[in-house]
Each structure stands twice: as structure tokens, then as C-alpha cells.
Amino acid sequence: MTQPSPLSDRRVVLAVAVLCCFLWGSAVPALKIGYGVFGIVPSDTATLLLFAGVRFSLAGALLLGYALATGKPVGLDRRTLGRVSLLGLVSTAGQYLFYYVGLAHSTGVKTSITTSSSTFFSAILAHWLYTNDKLTGRRLVGCLLGFAGVVAVNLSGAGLDLAFSVLGEGFILIAALLFSLGGIYGKRVSGQLDVMVMTGWQLGLGGLMLAVAGLATGGHLGGFGWEGVLLLAYLAALSSAAFALWALLLKHNPVGSVAIFNCLIPVFGVSLSGLVLGESFLEWKNLVALALVSVGIWLATARKDSVVGRPSP
Template identity: 30%
Template sequence: MFPLRRVARGFRSGLVQLAIGTAMTANAPLPLRHFLLALAVVAVWGTNFVVIRIGLNHLPPLLFATLRFCMVLVPMVFIVKRPAVSWKNLAAYGLLIGAGQFGLLFVAMKGHISPGLASLILQTQVFFTIGMAMWISKERIQGFQVVALLLAVAGIVVIAAHGGGAATPLGVMLGLLAALSWSGGNIVARQAGPVNMLGYVVWASLFSIPPLFLMSLWLEGWPAIVHGVTSASLGTWLAVAWQAVGNTMFGYAAWGWLLARHPAATVTPMALLVPVFGMSASALILGEGLPAWKLIAAALVLTGLAVNMLWPKVRTKFLAPA
């Protein structure tokens, strides 16, 4: 049994550190090459929701998630050295990101929410992270954070009220739970300290695969697993491979590389572009409509995220007393 008090203390420490990192302000912009790298990452992450939708045409969602992490693990586990973190930390991250974030996300996207809206709702992980940090560290919420949260909540309400075929109540709920799992994974990763993020993700996959496969076996059944694997087309396997290579290995490694060289407040606002790429790719490739209510919802959520991420920097730079 894990030492619960030690895990709780570490979790609290990670939350406090993440809250401090979120509140940082950055003075120097990203160099052009680093900006283009960050742009490439968010483009991959945004358009990846379309790739997920394509893969789900032939694979059950939990099996799809299982195969994704299998391709991350093998053969990279024999190439990349295990980072110097505890097995408990790797297990927590693998469970939260694997079974939590992507397991729930893939289930949601199997007919419950469109790729564009999924890319938007998943970004609410920012508010979950800050809320948990404040709850644990007993910090008081600031005025701009209340405004940011209300804007984002208004956007989610618009989605829930007008989703229709684009988002069911179950899809919205699963998307929010996936965002909550992602925020927990971020906190656990922060607790691990400065490690090789590629190796971290690869070795944490050891703990993502078993629960995902067991859930697939229980909820989707062995016949569906066999049929999904044997009937998958080349395009389906390319979608699985892209999940592992493009989204995980390139995306996480490049993002971690950028965060190791620049303040978090300089890099993380780039993530605001993920829903932009996600909704644009969904409209162009899958023909997902962009009615007025969806654009209003996107504007509300993205404005809330922008206020939360950028207001401290704007206040310091333009509103601080001379």
C-alpha cells in the first residue's frame, strides 16, 4: 500500500509549485525558432482530435487508447532510460493521463462530442489545476480569476444548451472529467521535477496500458477487441501511430524542452491555440459545422483562458505604478 500521507504531502507540494509557476510573469518573448516549435506542437495537438475521430471509426475507444500507449511504450522503453523518479509518481501519472484523460476523452468522442468541441472543453484543465492549487494551499481567489472562470463556465453552459448532435450532456461531462484528470497529471509531473519528459511519458505508459485494457475487456468485450484489431485499415493504424509518435513523443518532448528553457508564463499561453486548430481542422476535414452558438462558446472559453493566463502579465507591464 502506498504511504498515503507522503503521497498527499507530495501532491500538495506539487500543487503549490504549479500555482506559483502559473502566476509567473515573463519578460522576454520566445525566439522565432522556439515560437515556431511551440506553434508546431499546438498544431499537432489541435489537429490530433480529428485523427482521434478517424481512428474511432474502426476501433472501440478504450482499445484505441490502449493501443496508443502500447505504441508509446514499445520499442521506446528499450531505448529511453527511465527517469530518476519514484515508481509511485510514474504510476500516478500513467493512471491519470492514460485511464483518466485519454480513456475518458476517447469514450466521449465515440459519438458523444465532436472533435472541435472536445479540443475546447479539454482546455478547462487550467481552471481545475488552479482551483485545486488554491484549495490545497488556502490561497484566496483573485478578481481576474473569478472573471476568467465565469467566462469559461458561460461557454460550457452554451455548449451544454445547444450541443445537439455536436455534444451530449454525457460528452460534456466526460470531457470535463478528462480535463480534471489532465490537471491531476500535470500536478504529478510537476512534482517529479525537471526530468526528460519523453522518458517520463514512455515509462509512465507501463501504468496506462493495464487499466485501459482491462476496462476495454470489461466494457467493450473480447469479440469487439478482436474485430477492431483484425478489421482495422491502414488509415486506422496510422491514426494510432500518430497518437504515439506525433501527439505524445514529439508533442510532449518538445513542450517539455520549451518549458525547460523559458518561463511557464511565456510558453503556456500558446496552448490557447489548440482549440483554434482543433475546431478549424474539424470544420475543414470532417465538415463539422461552425454555427454562431459554437463560435460564441469558443470565444467565451478562450477569453476566459486568456484572461487567466495573461492578465497578471498585462497588469504588471501596463498597470503597475511607475
């Protein structure tokens, strides 16, 4: 009888998922600082794509280098290379292409809220693809509470702007959908390939695609001083760690019970931006958001799931 993976233990899932969301949340202030160091204007989509491409290419190289150092084979046959190339196209290149274009045509508040829709996309897709990953009433309420927490952390005195544009919120929705599709497809690919190797190739190839797209559209990077190098190194390291750990969680757990943790990313992003950049974050709305997200996570995960979901016939 196959022993369940330690990564399917609820306490381990909680710790690893929170760590991933913390790392992704820490990218928010790091990116803001990085844009200043490299002189990147948020509306310069081409340079943003190039910057993301360099970041993810480095992250992929870090993972593949570590895999080689620990004796893992990193070579791929033609069929597997095709699979990880598709994964890199969807989960890295495609997702961030739509994300950065959408970000340039939307506000940070609406981007944060719209991005959290990936929780619902993942839960709905898993409901149809896996026999033991159904969208129960309890999980749906948990997702709604998590989404309410994301809305709460982004509330301002002026309220929420509900205007919608295809190039703005529409592209952010597509990015959220690609994140969910990439996670589910990666779960399938990880059944035949070591997760670290898979994630390394995914990030490396996806990053290369982004870099080529950025260069082809006129992107350019300058300011490679020690501060810029350290920032890029940190962003690459957090990406490699977070994406690899997240892929491991998805491999050993139902997608719906992992996706809900995405709602923590905006909470960490706001809090860490406050700490690092001196922005205001000790506000009641942030405490309310954390409470809502925490209750949502508990509702969505506090049940006995099988270790690995099997695709429906």
C-alpha cells in the same frame, strides 16, 4: 544564479502551448477517420479503450526510443517507477477510461464544454498548492472568457442541452479533474526525472493499462491496412510530442498560466474537422469563440510570474 529556462519566456510559452493544442485538436478528425478505418462504433467502449491503449503505448515507446537514441538513461529505480506508474494511471489510463465511458453517454457538444472545466480545476488546485500561482481576479476572468469561447464554438440553433448524467457529464468531469491532477503531479515528478523519460513511461504504462482493460472487456481491433497504420502512427506521434511539450511547460511555468490554453483545443478541433472532413466551420460563432479564448489567454497570462512555482508549506 540559475538562469531561467527559455520555456518560461512568455512568447515561447505561447508558441509551444498553441502547438500542443493544435496537435490535440488535430486528433479530433484523425480519430473520426480512424474509427471508420478500424470499424469502431463510438458506443463500443471496450474497443475504444483498446484503440487508445495501442495509441498511447506506441507514443510512450516513441519517446523512450528517442530518449535512448539521444543518450538519456531510461531505467528507473523502484520508487521512481512507482511514481510514473501512478502518473500513468491517473493522467493516461484513468483519464481516458472515464473520458471514453462519458463520451459514450453524452453528446460531443457537452463533452467539449465539460472537458474545458480542466482549466478551472488546474487553476484552483494550483492556487492551493503553489505560493506563486494564485487565482487572481484577472486570471479568473480569463478562465471564464476561455470557457465562454468553448461554449460559443459548440452553440447550435437548438441551443445548449443542460441535462446532466453521472455516466455522461459526470464521468467527463472526473476525466477533466484527473487531467489536472496528473499535470500537477507530473510537475512534481519532473523535478527529479527527465521530462521526456517521464512522459514516455507515463504514456507507455498508461497505454498498457488501457489496452489490458479493453481486451479484458471484449475489445478487438481489425483493419490494419496501410491507412490504419499511418493513422495510428500519426496519433501516437502527436500524443508523444504534445504530452512531452506540455509537461515541459508545466515544469517551468505556473500551472494556472498554462492551463488556460486548453480552451483552444475545441476551437482547433472544430476548425480542423471542417478542413479535413468537409464540415462547416466558417461561421461567426467560431470567430467569436477564437476571440473570447484569445482575450482569455491574454488576461490569464499577461503578468510576470515566477519561473517555477514552489509548493506551499
